[in-house]
Amino acid sequence: MTMETNFADEEIGLLLTDIVDRYGYDFTGYTMASLKRRIARFFIIKKFPSFAELRYALLNADSLFNEFVEEITVNATEMFRDPLFYKALVNEVFPVLRTKPFIRIWHAGCSTGEEVYSMAILLDEAGLLSKSLLYATDLNPGALETLQKGIYPLDHFRQYAENYSQAGGNQGFSNYYTARYGFAKFDERLQQRMVVSTHNLVSDSSFNAFQLIICRNVLIYFDKELQSRVLSLFTDSLEPLGYLALGAKESLRFSGVENSFTPLSIREKIWKKIA
Amino acid sequence: MEENRVNLLLIAGSAGALDALLKILSQLHALPAAPIVIILHRKAENQALLIDLLGARSPIPVKEADEKEIPLAGHLYVAPADYHLLFEADGSFSLDASEKVNYSRPSIDVSFSSAADVYCQGLACILLSGANNDGTEGMRRAKAKGAICIAQSPATAEVPFMPEQAIKELSLQQVYSPAQISQFINQL
Numbered sequence: 463m464t465m466e467t468n469f470a471d472e473e474i475g476l477l478l479t480d481i482v483d484r485y486g487y488d489f490t491g492y493t494m495a496s497l498k499r500r501i502a503r504f505f506i507i508k509k510f511p512s513f514a515e516l517r518y519a520l521l522n523a524d525s526l527f528n529e530f531v532e533e534i535t536v537n538a539t540e541m542f543r544d545p546l547f548y549k550a551l552v553n554e555v556f557p558v559l560r561t562k563p564f565i566r567i568w569h570a571g572c573s574t575g576e577e578v579y580s581m582a583i584l585l586d587e588a589g590l591l592s593k594s595l596l597y598a599t600d601l602n603p604g605a606l607e608t609l610q611k612g613i614y615p616l617d618h619f620r621q622y623a624e625n626y627s628q629a630g631g632n633q634g635f636s637n638y639y640t641a642r643y644g645f646a647k648f649d650e651r652l653q654q655r656m657v658v659s660t661h662n663l664v665s666d667s668s669f670n671a672f673q674l675i676i677c678r679n680v681l682i683y684f685d686k687e688l689q690s691r692v693l694s695l696f697t698d699s700l701e702p703l704g705y706l707a708l709g710a711k712e713s714l715r716f717s718g719v720e721n722s723f724t725p726l727s728i729r730e731k732i733w734k735k736i737a
Numbered sequence: 738m739e740e741n742r743v744n745l746l747l748i749a750g751s752a753g754a755l756d757a758l759l760k761i762l763s764q765l766h767a768l769p770a771a772p773i774v775i776i777l778h779r780k781a782e783n784q785a786l787l788i789d790l791l792g793a794r795s796p797i798p799v800k801e802a803d804e805k806e807i808p809l810a811g812h813l814y815v816a817p818a819d820y821h822l823l824f825e826a827d828g829s830f831s832l833d834a835s836e837k838v839n840y841s842r843p844s845i846d847v848s849f850s851s852a853a854d855v856y857c858q859g860l861a862c863i864l865l866s867g868a869n870n871d872g873t874e875g876m877r878r879a880k881a882k883g884a885i886c887i888a889q890s891p892a893t894a895e896v897p898f899m900p901e902q903a904i905k906e907l908s909l910q911q912v913y914s915p916a917q918i919s920q921f922i923n924q925l
Binding site: 468471491494495496498499500537538679682683686707710711712716 | 802803805815817819820823824826831832833834835836837847851854855
Protein backbone atom coordinates (compact mmCIF):
# COMPACT_ATOMS: atom_id res chain seq x y z
CA MET A 463 0.00 0.00 0.00
CA THR A 464 2.78 2.40 0.85
CA MET A 465 4.69 1.74 -2.36
CA GLU A 466 4.50 4.67 -4.78
CA THR A 467 1.86 3.51 -7.21
CA ASN A 468 0.29 6.81 -8.10
CA PHE A 469 1.12 6.60 -11.79
CA ALA A 470 0.75 9.73 -13.87
CA ASP A 471 -2.32 9.93 -16.09
CA GLU A 472 0.02 10.32 -19.08
CA GLU A 473 1.76 7.02 -18.30
CA ILE A 474 -1.56 5.23 -17.99
CA GLY A 475 -2.72 6.89 -21.20
CA LEU A 476 0.30 5.55 -23.10
CA LEU A 477 -0.26 2.06 -21.73
CA LEU A 478 -3.92 2.12 -22.79
CA THR A 479 -3.00 3.25 -26.30
CA ASP A 480 -0.42 0.43 -26.52
CA ILE A 481 -3.09 -2.04 -25.47
CA VAL A 482 -5.60 -0.89 -28.09
CA ASP A 483 -2.97 -1.15 -30.81
CA ARG A 484 -1.60 -4.49 -29.71
CA TYR A 485 -4.68 -6.35 -28.45
CA GLY A 486 -7.72 -4.40 -29.63
CA TYR A 487 -9.07 -3.92 -26.10
CA ASP A 488 -10.04 -0.29 -25.58
CA PHE A 489 -9.99 0.88 -21.96
CA THR A 490 -9.59 4.57 -22.80
CA GLY A 491 -13.23 5.31 -21.95
CA TYR A 492 -12.90 3.82 -18.46
CA THR A 493 -12.90 6.09 -15.43
CA MET A 494 -9.35 6.82 -14.43
CA ALA A 495 -9.60 6.61 -10.62
CA SER A 496 -10.80 3.03 -10.59
CA LEU A 497 -8.61 1.91 -13.49
CA LYS A 498 -5.52 3.36 -11.82
CA ARG A 499 -6.35 1.53 -8.65
CA ARG A 500 -6.69 -1.77 -10.50
CA ILE A 501 -3.47 -1.21 -12.43
CA ALA A 502 -1.65 -0.35 -9.18
CA ARG A 503 -2.96 -3.60 -7.70
CA PHE A 504 -1.73 -5.59 -10.69
CA PHE A 505 1.63 -3.81 -10.47
CA ILE A 506 2.01 -4.80 -6.81
CA ILE A 507 0.79 -8.40 -7.24
CA LYS A 508 3.18 -8.98 -10.14
CA LYS A 509 6.01 -7.15 -8.35
CA PHE A 510 7.10 -5.03 -11.29
CA PRO A 511 10.15 -2.86 -10.55
CA SER A 512 8.80 0.05 -12.59
CA PHE A 513 5.88 1.16 -14.72
CA ALA A 514 8.03 0.92 -17.85
CA GLU A 515 8.70 -2.75 -17.05
CA LEU A 516 4.99 -3.39 -16.65
CA ARG A 517 4.29 -1.73 -19.97
CA TYR A 518 7.01 -3.69 -21.75
CA ALA A 519 5.97 -7.02 -20.23
CA LEU A 520 2.30 -6.49 -21.07
CA LEU A 521 3.01 -5.83 -24.71
CA ASN A 522 5.21 -8.86 -25.06
CA ALA A 523 3.30 -11.63 -23.35
CA ASP A 524 -0.26 -12.54 -24.30
CA SER A 525 -0.69 -14.69 -21.22
CA LEU A 526 0.26 -11.80 -18.96
CA PHE A 527 -2.20 -9.60 -20.81
CA ASN A 528 -4.98 -12.10 -20.09
CA GLU A 529 -4.14 -11.89 -16.39
CA PHE A 530 -4.15 -8.11 -16.69
CA VAL A 531 -7.64 -8.11 -18.20
CA GLU A 532 -8.89 -10.35 -15.42
CA GLU A 533 -7.34 -8.26 -12.70
CA ILE A 534 -8.62 -4.94 -13.97
CA THR A 535 -12.08 -6.07 -15.02
CA VAL A 536 -13.18 -8.70 -12.53
CA ASN A 537 -15.31 -6.99 -10.01
CA ALA A 538 -16.91 -8.41 -6.98
CA THR A 539 -20.40 -9.66 -7.65
CA GLU A 540 -22.78 -11.63 -5.48
CA MET A 541 -26.00 -13.59 -5.75
CA PHE A 542 -29.21 -11.59 -5.48
CA ARG A 543 -27.16 -8.43 -4.96
CA ASP A 544 -29.65 -5.81 -3.68
CA PRO A 545 -32.43 -8.33 -2.98
CA LEU A 546 -35.19 -5.72 -3.27
CA PHE A 547 -34.14 -5.13 -6.86
CA TYR A 548 -34.87 -8.79 -7.61
CA LYS A 549 -38.12 -8.58 -5.73
CA ALA A 550 -39.15 -5.66 -7.94
CA LEU A 551 -38.26 -7.64 -11.07
CA VAL A 552 -40.35 -10.59 -9.90
CA ASN A 553 -43.32 -8.44 -8.92
CA GLU A 554 -43.32 -5.88 -11.69
CA VAL A 555 -41.48 -7.28 -14.70
CA PHE A 556 -42.15 -11.01 -14.56
CA PRO A 557 -45.95 -10.61 -15.00
CA VAL A 558 -45.28 -8.88 -18.33
CA LEU A 559 -42.64 -11.41 -19.41
CA ARG A 560 -45.12 -14.15 -18.62
CA THR A 561 -47.34 -12.98 -21.49
CA LYS A 562 -44.54 -13.51 -24.05
CA PRO A 563 -44.17 -16.77 -25.94
CA PHE A 564 -40.42 -16.60 -25.48
CA ILE A 565 -38.22 -14.58 -23.11
CA ARG A 566 -34.78 -13.25 -23.98
CA ILE A 567 -32.72 -11.61 -21.22
CA TRP A 568 -29.27 -10.11 -21.64
CA HIS A 569 -26.92 -9.94 -18.66
CA ALA A 570 -24.31 -7.52 -20.02
CA GLY A 571 -21.00 -7.45 -18.17
CA CYS A 572 -22.05 -10.40 -16.01
CA SER A 573 -18.55 -11.17 -14.68
CA THR A 574 -18.51 -14.59 -12.98
CA GLY A 575 -22.27 -14.94 -13.35
CA GLU A 576 -23.67 -14.98 -9.80
CA GLU A 577 -26.47 -12.65 -10.85
CA VAL A 578 -27.26 -14.78 -13.90
CA TYR A 579 -27.81 -17.83 -11.68
CA SER A 580 -29.89 -15.65 -9.35
CA MET A 581 -32.12 -14.70 -12.25
CA ALA A 582 -32.40 -18.27 -13.50
CA ILE A 583 -33.53 -19.40 -10.04
CA LEU A 584 -36.21 -16.72 -9.80
CA LEU A 585 -37.43 -17.48 -13.33
CA ASP A 586 -37.63 -21.14 -12.37
CA GLU A 587 -39.71 -20.35 -9.31
CA ALA A 588 -42.04 -18.27 -11.45
CA GLY A 589 -42.39 -21.17 -13.90
CA LEU A 590 -40.76 -19.11 -16.66
CA LEU A 591 -37.33 -20.68 -16.97
CA SER A 592 -38.26 -23.23 -19.62
CA LYS A 593 -39.28 -20.49 -22.05
CA SER A 594 -36.38 -18.18 -21.23
CA LEU A 595 -32.88 -17.76 -22.57
CA LEU A 596 -30.35 -15.83 -20.51
CA TYR A 597 -27.57 -14.34 -22.62
CA ALA A 598 -24.56 -13.89 -20.36
CA THR A 599 -21.74 -11.77 -21.73
CA ASP A 600 -18.55 -10.26 -20.42
CA LEU A 601 -15.31 -9.14 -22.03
CA ASN A 602 -13.33 -11.35 -19.67
CA PRO A 603 -13.18 -15.00 -20.85
CA GLY A 604 -11.81 -16.15 -17.48
CA ALA A 605 -14.90 -14.88 -15.67
CA LEU A 606 -17.18 -16.63 -18.17
CA GLU A 607 -15.36 -19.92 -17.58
CA THR A 608 -16.38 -19.71 -13.93
CA LEU A 609 -19.97 -19.08 -14.97
CA GLN A 610 -19.92 -22.09 -17.29
CA LYS A 611 -18.59 -24.36 -14.58
CA GLY A 612 -21.31 -23.12 -12.24
CA ILE A 613 -19.11 -23.82 -9.21
CA TYR A 614 -18.70 -21.21 -6.48
CA PRO A 615 -17.06 -21.18 -3.05
CA LEU A 616 -19.55 -21.88 -0.27
CA ASP A 617 -18.15 -19.12 1.97
CA HIS A 618 -20.77 -16.61 0.94
CA PHE A 619 -23.74 -18.91 0.66
CA ARG A 620 -25.15 -18.05 4.04
CA GLN A 621 -25.41 -14.44 2.87
CA TYR A 622 -26.77 -15.57 -0.51
CA ALA A 623 -29.48 -17.62 1.19
CA GLU A 624 -30.52 -14.54 3.15
CA ASN A 625 -30.53 -12.43 -0.01
CA TYR A 626 -32.55 -15.13 -1.75
CA SER A 627 -35.28 -15.00 0.90
CA GLN A 628 -35.35 -11.19 0.84
CA ALA A 629 -35.64 -11.31 -2.93
CA GLY A 630 -38.81 -13.35 -2.52
CA GLY A 631 -37.33 -16.80 -3.19
CA ASN A 632 -39.58 -19.43 -1.68
CA GLN A 633 -38.51 -22.91 -2.80
CA GLY A 634 -35.43 -23.25 -0.62
CA PHE A 635 -32.16 -21.94 -2.00
CA SER A 636 -30.25 -25.13 -1.21
CA ASN A 637 -32.41 -27.08 -3.66
CA TYR A 638 -30.55 -25.40 -6.51
CA TYR A 639 -27.04 -26.66 -5.81
CA THR A 640 -25.05 -29.55 -4.45
CA ALA A 641 -22.40 -28.69 -1.89
CA ARG A 642 -19.14 -30.57 -1.74
CA TYR A 643 -15.69 -29.82 -0.32
CA GLY A 644 -16.44 -26.19 0.35
CA PHE A 645 -17.95 -25.54 -3.07
CA ALA A 646 -21.45 -25.40 -4.47
CA LYS A 647 -22.29 -26.59 -7.96
CA PHE A 648 -25.50 -25.26 -9.42
CA ASP A 649 -28.10 -27.52 -10.99
CA GLU A 650 -27.32 -27.96 -14.70
CA ARG A 651 -30.95 -27.28 -15.46
CA LEU A 652 -30.23 -23.61 -14.74
CA GLN A 653 -27.24 -23.52 -17.01
CA GLN A 654 -29.07 -25.14 -19.89
CA ARG A 655 -30.98 -21.90 -20.36
CA MET A 656 -27.83 -19.75 -20.55
CA VAL A 657 -26.05 -18.63 -23.70
CA VAL A 658 -22.53 -17.59 -22.75
CA SER A 659 -20.29 -15.48 -24.93
CA THR A 660 -17.57 -12.84 -24.74
CA HIS A 661 -18.84 -9.41 -25.70
CA ASN A 662 -17.08 -6.11 -25.28
CA LEU A 663 -19.52 -3.28 -24.61
CA VAL A 664 -16.90 -0.80 -25.83
CA SER A 665 -16.46 -2.24 -29.29
CA ASP A 666 -19.06 -4.92 -30.07
CA SER A 667 -22.51 -4.22 -31.43
CA SER A 668 -26.02 -5.36 -30.73
CA PHE A 669 -26.64 -9.06 -31.39
CA ASN A 670 -30.32 -9.66 -30.63
CA ALA A 671 -33.51 -8.03 -29.40
CA PHE A 672 -34.29 -8.55 -25.74
CA GLN A 673 -37.23 -8.05 -23.41
CA LEU A 674 -34.94 -7.34 -20.47
CA ILE A 675 -31.35 -6.12 -20.29
CA ILE A 676 -29.54 -6.21 -16.96
CA CYS A 677 -26.27 -4.35 -16.65
CA ARG A 678 -25.40 -3.59 -13.05
CA ASN A 679 -22.31 -1.89 -11.72
CA VAL A 680 -20.63 -1.75 -15.09
CA LEU A 681 -21.46 1.80 -16.23
CA ILE A 682 -19.87 3.28 -13.08
CA TYR A 683 -16.49 2.36 -14.60
CA PHE A 684 -17.16 4.26 -17.82
CA ASP A 685 -16.77 7.95 -18.61
CA LYS A 686 -19.83 9.94 -19.71
CA GLU A 687 -19.23 9.46 -23.41
CA LEU A 688 -18.83 5.71 -23.14
CA GLN A 689 -21.85 5.50 -20.82
CA SER A 690 -23.93 7.23 -23.48
CA ARG A 691 -22.71 4.96 -26.21
CA VAL A 692 -23.40 1.80 -24.21
CA LEU A 693 -26.86 3.03 -23.19
CA SER A 694 -27.63 3.64 -26.87
CA LEU A 695 -26.51 0.10 -27.61
CA PHE A 696 -28.92 -1.17 -24.96
CA THR A 697 -31.74 0.98 -26.28
CA ASP A 698 -31.21 -0.47 -29.76
CA SER A 699 -31.05 -3.98 -28.34
CA LEU A 700 -34.39 -3.79 -26.51
CA GLU A 701 -37.73 -4.67 -27.99
CA PRO A 702 -40.37 -1.94 -27.75
CA LEU A 703 -41.66 -1.90 -24.15
CA GLY A 704 -38.60 -3.86 -23.04
CA TYR A 705 -36.94 -3.27 -19.67
CA LEU A 706 -33.53 -1.97 -18.73
CA ALA A 707 -32.10 -2.56 -15.25
CA LEU A 708 -28.98 -0.83 -13.92
CA GLY A 709 -26.98 -0.84 -10.68
CA ALA A 710 -28.05 0.95 -7.51
CA LYS A 711 -25.96 4.05 -8.28
CA GLU A 712 -26.42 4.18 -12.05
CA SER A 713 -28.93 6.13 -14.10
CA LEU A 714 -29.87 7.38 -17.54
CA ARG A 715 -29.13 10.99 -16.66
CA PHE A 716 -27.06 12.91 -19.22
CA SER A 717 -27.10 9.92 -21.55
CA GLY A 718 -29.18 11.09 -24.49
CA VAL A 719 -31.49 8.05 -24.22
CA GLU A 720 -33.38 9.29 -21.19
CA ASN A 721 -36.34 10.26 -23.35
CA SER A 722 -36.61 6.76 -24.79
CA PHE A 723 -37.55 5.37 -21.38
CA THR A 724 -40.05 5.79 -18.62
CA PRO A 725 -39.03 4.83 -15.07
CA LEU A 726 -40.69 1.72 -13.71
CA SER A 727 -38.94 1.79 -10.36
CA ILE A 728 -36.73 4.77 -9.62
CA ARG A 729 -35.56 3.19 -6.42
CA GLU A 730 -34.62 -0.14 -7.95
CA LYS A 731 -33.28 1.38 -11.19
CA ILE A 732 -35.61 -0.27 -13.67
CA TRP A 733 -36.77 1.54 -16.80
CA LYS A 734 -39.25 0.64 -19.52
CA LYS A 735 -38.51 1.47 -23.11
CA ILE A 736 -41.18 3.59 -24.76
CA ALA A 737 -42.50 1.86 -27.86
CA MET B 738 2.29 24.81 5.99
CA GLU B 739 -1.00 25.23 7.83
CA GLU B 740 -1.96 27.96 5.38
CA ASN B 741 -3.23 25.47 2.82
CA ARG B 742 -6.65 26.22 1.54
CA VAL B 743 -8.85 23.17 2.15
CA ASN B 744 -10.81 22.21 -0.97
CA LEU B 745 -12.17 18.94 0.33
CA LEU B 746 -12.81 17.63 3.82
CA LEU B 747 -13.22 13.89 4.39
CA ILE B 748 -14.59 12.69 7.71
CA ALA B 749 -14.48 8.94 8.25
CA GLY B 750 -15.05 6.39 10.94
CA SER B 751 -16.66 3.18 12.00
CA ALA B 752 -18.15 2.02 15.31
CA GLY B 753 -19.03 5.04 17.46
CA ALA B 754 -18.31 7.53 14.69
CA LEU B 755 -21.91 8.59 14.12
CA ASP B 756 -22.21 10.10 17.61
CA ALA B 757 -18.99 12.03 17.17
CA LEU B 758 -20.10 13.20 13.76
CA LEU B 759 -23.44 14.47 15.06
CA LYS B 760 -21.62 16.39 17.82
CA ILE B 761 -19.28 17.93 15.27
CA LEU B 762 -22.09 18.96 12.93
CA SER B 763 -24.18 20.42 15.76
CA GLN B 764 -21.45 22.93 16.56
CA LEU B 765 -20.83 24.34 13.10
CA HIS B 766 -21.59 28.08 12.94
CA ALA B 767 -22.14 28.39 9.22
CA LEU B 768 -22.04 26.41 6.03
CA PRO B 769 -18.53 24.97 5.78
CA ALA B 770 -16.14 26.61 3.32
CA ALA B 771 -15.33 23.26 1.70
CA PRO B 772 -17.37 20.23 0.65
CA ILE B 773 -17.57 17.64 3.42
CA VAL B 774 -17.67 13.95 2.52
CA ILE B 775 -18.60 11.33 5.10
CA ILE B 776 -17.30 7.78 4.85
CA LEU B 777 -18.84 5.50 7.45
CA HIS B 778 -18.87 1.74 7.71
CA ARG B 779 -22.56 0.96 7.88
CA LYS B 780 -25.09 -1.58 6.78
CA ALA B 781 -26.56 -0.80 3.38
CA GLU B 782 -30.12 -0.95 4.73
CA ASN B 783 -29.51 1.97 7.08
CA GLN B 784 -28.28 4.35 4.43
CA ALA B 785 -31.51 6.27 3.89
CA LEU B 786 -31.90 6.67 7.65
CA LEU B 787 -28.37 8.02 7.94
CA ILE B 788 -29.02 10.68 5.31
CA ASP B 789 -32.29 11.69 6.97
CA LEU B 790 -30.59 11.84 10.36
CA LEU B 791 -27.72 14.00 9.16
CA GLY B 792 -30.13 16.21 7.26
CA ALA B 793 -32.27 16.68 10.37
CA ARG B 794 -29.33 17.51 12.62
CA SER B 795 -27.53 20.04 10.49
CA PRO B 796 -28.43 23.00 8.32
CA ILE B 797 -26.02 21.75 5.66
CA PRO B 798 -27.63 20.21 2.57
CA VAL B 799 -27.01 16.45 2.70
CA LYS B 800 -27.06 13.91 -0.11
CA GLU B 801 -25.51 10.64 -1.16
CA ALA B 802 -22.47 11.06 -3.42
CA ASP B 803 -23.26 10.32 -7.07
CA GLU B 804 -20.67 9.24 -9.58
CA LYS B 805 -19.36 12.08 -11.79
CA GLU B 806 -20.75 14.68 -9.39
CA ILE B 807 -18.39 17.50 -8.42
CA PRO B 808 -18.58 18.18 -4.68
CA LEU B 809 -19.59 21.73 -3.79
CA ALA B 810 -18.51 23.82 -0.81
CA GLY B 811 -21.12 24.03 1.91
CA HIS B 812 -22.60 20.65 1.06
CA LEU B 813 -22.38 17.36 2.88
CA TYR B 814 -22.04 14.13 0.92
CA VAL B 815 -22.32 10.58 2.20
CA ALA B 816 -20.42 7.74 0.53
CA PRO B 817 -22.99 5.21 -0.74
CA ALA B 818 -23.09 1.87 1.08
CA ASP B 819 -21.46 -1.04 -0.73
CA TYR B 820 -19.26 1.06 -3.03
CA HIS B 821 -15.77 2.45 -2.68
CA LEU B 822 -15.73 6.20 -3.17
CA LEU B 823 -12.91 7.51 -5.37
CA PHE B 824 -12.02 10.87 -6.91
CA GLU B 825 -11.27 11.70 -10.54
CA ALA B 826 -8.68 14.24 -11.68
CA ASP B 827 -11.40 16.93 -12.08
CA GLY B 828 -12.34 16.43 -8.42
CA SER B 829 -15.55 14.53 -9.18
CA PHE B 830 -16.76 11.43 -7.36
CA SER B 831 -16.21 8.01 -8.86
CA LEU B 832 -17.65 4.73 -7.58
CA ASP B 833 -16.13 1.29 -7.55
CA ALA B 834 -17.89 -1.93 -6.58
CA SER B 835 -14.76 -4.08 -6.40
CA GLU B 836 -13.83 -6.30 -3.46
CA LYS B 837 -13.87 -5.05 0.10
CA VAL B 838 -10.72 -3.56 1.60
CA ASN B 839 -10.14 -4.09 5.34
CA TYR B 840 -13.45 -6.01 5.28
CA SER B 841 -15.11 -2.74 4.35
CA ARG B 842 -16.85 -1.15 1.39
CA PRO B 843 -16.66 1.80 1.41
CA SER B 844 -13.11 1.56 2.68
CA ILE B 845 -11.63 4.64 4.31
CA ASP B 846 -8.15 3.77 3.03
CA VAL B 847 -9.43 3.73 -0.54
CA SER B 848 -11.14 7.13 -0.28
CA PHE B 849 -8.31 8.84 1.60
CA SER B 850 -5.69 7.56 -0.88
CA SER B 851 -7.70 8.51 -3.93
CA ALA B 852 -8.56 11.97 -2.59
CA ALA B 853 -4.90 12.49 -1.64
CA ASP B 854 -3.79 11.81 -5.23
CA VAL B 855 -6.24 14.37 -6.60
CA TYR B 856 -6.55 17.06 -3.92
CA CYS B 857 -3.03 16.83 -2.40
CA GLN B 858 -2.49 19.77 0.00
CA GLY B 859 -6.05 20.87 -0.59
CA LEU B 860 -7.30 17.84 1.33
CA ALA B 861 -8.11 17.52 5.01
CA CYS B 862 -9.00 14.12 6.44
CA ILE B 863 -10.40 13.38 9.85
CA LEU B 864 -10.52 9.92 11.37
CA LEU B 865 -13.12 9.31 14.07
CA SER B 866 -14.01 6.48 16.42
CA GLY B 867 -13.82 2.92 15.11
CA ALA B 868 -12.89 -0.66 15.88
CA ASN B 869 -10.58 -1.61 12.99
CA ASN B 870 -7.54 -0.08 11.37
CA ASP B 871 -9.09 1.07 8.10
CA GLY B 872 -7.97 4.65 7.45
CA THR B 873 -4.39 4.58 8.65
CA GLU B 874 -2.80 3.61 5.33
CA GLY B 875 -4.93 6.07 3.41
CA MET B 876 -3.95 8.77 5.84
CA ARG B 877 -0.30 7.86 5.38
CA ARG B 878 -0.70 8.61 1.69
CA ALA B 879 -2.64 11.81 2.41
CA LYS B 880 0.06 12.96 4.81
CA ALA B 881 2.78 12.27 2.26
CA LYS B 882 0.87 14.44 -0.21
CA GLY B 883 0.71 17.33 2.23
CA ALA B 884 -2.90 16.92 3.35
CA ILE B 885 -4.05 17.96 6.81
CA CYS B 886 -4.58 14.82 8.91
CA ILE B 887 -6.62 14.90 12.10
CA ALA B 888 -7.63 12.10 14.47
CA GLN B 889 -10.36 12.19 17.07
CA SER B 890 -8.74 12.13 20.52
CA PRO B 891 -9.00 8.54 21.77
CA ALA B 892 -10.26 9.77 25.16
CA THR B 893 -13.36 11.20 23.46
CA ALA B 894 -13.88 8.23 21.09
CA GLU B 895 -16.44 5.59 21.93
CA VAL B 896 -14.14 3.02 20.29
CA PRO B 897 -10.61 4.47 20.31
CA PHE B 898 -8.80 1.79 18.25
CA MET B 899 -9.14 3.41 14.82
CA PRO B 900 -7.86 6.90 15.68
CA GLU B 901 -5.22 5.40 18.00
CA GLN B 902 -3.76 3.38 15.14
CA ALA B 903 -3.40 6.45 12.96
CA ILE B 904 -1.95 8.58 15.77
CA LYS B 905 0.61 5.92 16.63
CA GLU B 906 1.57 4.89 13.09
CA LEU B 907 1.75 8.37 11.62
CA SER B 908 2.77 10.38 14.71
CA LEU B 909 -0.21 12.67 14.15
CA GLN B 910 0.01 16.05 15.87
CA GLN B 911 -3.58 17.15 15.35
CA VAL B 912 -5.54 15.07 17.85
CA TYR B 913 -8.85 16.78 18.52
CA SER B 914 -12.05 16.37 20.48
CA PRO B 915 -15.31 16.68 18.51
CA ALA B 916 -15.61 20.31 19.73
CA GLN B 917 -12.11 21.08 18.44
CA ILE B 918 -12.92 19.43 15.14
CA SER B 919 -15.97 21.71 14.84
CA GLN B 920 -13.70 24.67 15.52
CA PHE B 921 -11.29 23.50 12.85
CA ILE B 922 -14.13 23.31 10.31
CA ASN B 923 -15.52 26.67 11.38
CA GLN B 924 -12.15 28.28 10.68
CA LEU B 925 -11.75 26.92 7.17
